Amino acid sequence: MLSQSEHQGVCKLLSLVMSETESHTYREEDYRFLHSMLMEKKVHLLFKIHERLKRFERQSCIPVLEHAARMASDLVEELENQNSRDEVKQLCALFAKPHFKNLLQVHDAVAQKDFEPTLVPVPDDALDEEEDSVKIVSLVKTKEPLGATIKKDKSTGAIVVARIMRGGAADKSGLIHEGDELKEVNGVPLDYKKPKEVLPLLARSQSEIKFKIVPGSLTEGLPSDKNKLFVRALFDYSPLEDPAVPCKDAAMAFTRGDVLQIVNMDDDTWWQARSARNDSSRAGLIPSKQLQERRFMLQRPKPLFKPQRPRPAVSSFEEGPDYAAITGIHIPGLRRSFRLSRKSSRTKNASWFWRWSTEVQGVICPHTYREVIPYLREAKDKQRLVILVGPSGVGVNELRRRLVISDPDRYGVSVPYTTREKKGQEREGVDYHFVSVHKFEEDILNHRLIEYGSYKGHYYGTSLDSVHRVMVTGKMCLMDVHPSKLKFIDTSKFKPYIVFVKPPSIEELRLTRRRVKFLCDKDDPNQVRTFTEENFQDMIDLAETMESQYGHLFDKIIVNGDVATAFKELREDLEKVAEPGVQWVPAEWSRPSLKKTQRSCGHLTGLF
Numbered sequence: 011m012l013s014q015s016e017h018q019g020v021c022k023l024l025s026l027v028m029s030e031t032e033s034h035t036y037r038e039e040d041y042r043f044l045h046s047m048l049m050e051k052k053v054h055l056l057f058k059i060h061e062r063l064k065r066f067e068r069q070s071c072i073p074v075l076e077h078a079a080r081m082a083s084d085l086v087e088e089l090e091n092q093n094s095r096d097e098v099k100q101l102c103a104l105f106a107k108p109h110f111k112n113l114l115q116v117h118d119a120v121a122q123k124d125f126e127p128t129l130v131p132v133p134d135d136a137l138d139e140e141e142d143s144v145k146i147v148s149l150v151k152t153k154e155p156l157g158a159t160i161k162k163d164k165s166t167g168a169i170v171v172a173r174i175m176r177g178g179a180a181d182k183s184g185l186i187h188e189g190d191e192l193k194e195v196n197g198v199p200l201d202y203k204k205p206k207e208v209l210p211l212l213a214r215s216q217s218e219i220k221f222k223i224v225p226g227s228l229t230e231g232l233p234s235d236k237n238k239l240f241v242r243a244l245f246d247y248s249p250l251e252d253p254a255v256p257c258k259d260a261a262m263a264f265t266r267g268d269v270l271q272i273v274n275m276d277d278d279t280w281w282q283a284r285s286a287r288n289d290s291s292r293a294g295l296i297p298s299k300q301l302q303e304r305r306f307m308l309q310r311p312k313p314l315f316k317p318q319r320p321r322p323a324v325s326s327f328e329e330g331p332d333y334a335a336i337t338g339i340h341i342p343g344l345r346r347s348f349r350l351s352r353k354s355s356r357t358k359n360a361s362w363f364w365r366w367s368t369e370v371q372g373v374i375c376p377h378t379y380r381e382v383i384p385y386l387r388e389a390k391d392k393q394r395l396v397i398l399v400g401p402s403g404v405g406v407n408e409l410r411r412r413l414v415i416s417d418p419d420r421y422g423v424s425v426p427y428t429t430r431e432k433k434g435q436e437r438e439g440v441d442y443h444f445v446s447v448h449k450f451e452e453d454i455l456n457h458r459l460i461e462y463g464s465y466k467g468h469y470y471g472t473s474l475d476s477v478h479r480v481m482v483t484g485k486m487c488l489m490d491v492h493p494s495k496l497k498f499i500d501t502s503k504f505k506p507y508i509v510f511v512k513p514p515s516i517e518e519l520r521l522t523r524r525r526v527k528f529l530c531d532k533d534d535p536n537q538v539r540t541f542t543e544e545n546f547q548d549m550i551d552l553a554e555t556m557e558s559q560y561g562h563l564f565d566k567i568i569v570n571g572d573v574a575t576a577f578k579e580l581r582e583d584l585e586k587v588a589e590p591g592v593q594w595v596p597a598e599w600s601r602p603s604l605k606k607t608q609r610s611c612g613h614l615t616g617l618f
């Protein structure tokens with residue numbers, strides 16, 4: 011009940027509220043209703059309770075002791091030994107009551123701030139005398155999976171812990187380790203049981219799982235936090251489609267391009283990894299590099315067994331026709347690259363991919379994971395060099411052209427060098443850098459060229475300098491490089507972002523390129539032709555070969571079916587590359603042993 015003075019105080023306050031509200035209340039009955047409600051005793055009591063709680067909060071009670079339950083039981087023990095009077099007996103009876111005992115236990119739990127569920131103490135008879143190496147482990151069961159897999163030891167028949175997933179409940183407990191032998195689960199002996207019979211025992215457990223374990227001798231060898239290992243997956247993986255995975259639930263699906271943090275490599279066949287995006291997530295099993303390489307090797311690498319195409323006698327390239335001739339839009343520097351023009355009539359019979367014939371003869375090493383490191387791109391950093399690769403005719407130049415037209419301030423192309431004479435409208439430094447044979451050969455000797463070749467007795471080439479010149483303007487330099495030359499520019503200096511333009515299915519090629527016409531001889535602008543069925547098949551075959559040989563270098567794969575869709579996807583992707591933030595780049599870029607680009611270019615002795 012409220013005291014007299016408190017009651018008066020509340021009434022005064024409420025009268026004040028009423029007088030203030032009077033001017034805002036238009037109807038008499040509303041006013042009366044409000045008045046009667048505020049004058050209710052219950053409302054006044056609520057005020058009082060609120061006031062008391064506030065006072066209590068300010069006092070912030072501290073428990074006098076943390077072990078009231080133990081003190082009570084000690085007291086009872088002491089009192090029972092004395093010649094007790096009735097009051098003492100009553101007190102002992104009170105202390106013995108389960109409700110009172112529980113009350114004191116709750117008090118102690120709050121006092122000790124022990125709010126986690128408590129585990130039942132291990133019974134004294136849990137261990138047989140001869141089993142002194144056995145330990146009992148109790149884990150509180152939550153919604154989180156245990157994060158461990160089990161297997162039957164073939165030699166002993168025992169159930170052992172096969173794997174502890176990093177970050178899982180078992181791992182966090184630090185009490186269960188790989189190689190531990192499970193003797194019992196919740197008191198049920200596991201002798202002669204199969205792993206699939208053990209799983210329901212674990213699933214049935216309610217709030218706690220108790221294991222009887224014989225510790226194994228295996229120790230974990232995890233990479234330390236300082237040496238985090240990240241890889242980019244170079245293939246798609248779905249545990250659901252993998253009959254060999256030890257436990258589908260414990261495995262992790264990923265797609266090509268995902269960056270994974272490897273957290274355990276102890277097992278030669280199954281590693282543990284988690285997504286690099288979320289390093290607190292539970293780790294999952296993934297096939298190790300060795301395992302996946304073996305799997306790939308067992309698959310017949312198709313490109314290796316394709317019939318070899320005859321190689322043309324002369325190792326030279328043709329300069330492609332100017333785009334102005336085809337599209338009416340002239341973009342300086344945006345000519346056919348120094349890739350062999352496979353659309354020309356001359357290369358038709360020889361087929362357009364002789365360049366690959368020497369390279370595919372060697373054994374292709376399957377690519378599974380590539381080590382990557384985070385690179386924090388800042389707004390002030392130069393744009394990365396963007397390299398587009400793809401089989402001839404797939405649309406590399408078309409996409410490059412669209413990018414430059416769409417945003418000439420953002421995208422640029424390098425101006426090639428040549429030793430031939432300037433023609434008609436051509437401008438120095440715009441269409442070409444026209445240089446002498448002596449200067450060109452000097453540049454070759456000084457490893458200043460990324461690619462070069464000769465055509466009709468003249469040199470043509472792309473120099474490192476011309477790429478630099480575009481990069482210093484703050485633009486993204488778009489290059490079209492033969493994939494075999496990628497290794498020479500795959501360095502931290504250029505930070506290349508490599509996009510593979512891939513053909514769609516042959517049906518889609520037929521649909522989208524049926525009416526496409528292109529120049530097939532630069533000397534004769536009237537000579538246009540359309541794609542043949544053979545061109546489509548060659549394009550697909552060559553793309554497969556490229557992907558299996560150089561796929562590990564590709565940051566992005568764009569399928570060029572519908573050109574507008576492919577262009578949109580490419581543009582959006584490059585916009586992300588241009589943004590500041592963390593990007594994943596090859597770990598080799600940070601290794602000092604890497605040869606400098608210029609030195610590497612020294613290997614470019616052959617023409618292409």
Ligand SMILES: Nc1ncnc2c1ncn2[C@@H]1O[C@H](COP(=O)(O)OP(=O)(O)OP(=O)(O)O)[C@@H](O)[C@H]1O
Binds near residue numbers: 406408526571
């Ligand atoms: N998705 C597409 N749909 C229809 N036509 C396309 C598509 N992509 C490119 N093309 C057309 O196909 C022809 C060949 O494309 P492009 O010249 O870009 O190929 P490329 O990969 O650069 O080959 P090359 O180096 O031999 O020129 C061009 O006429 C181009 O406009």
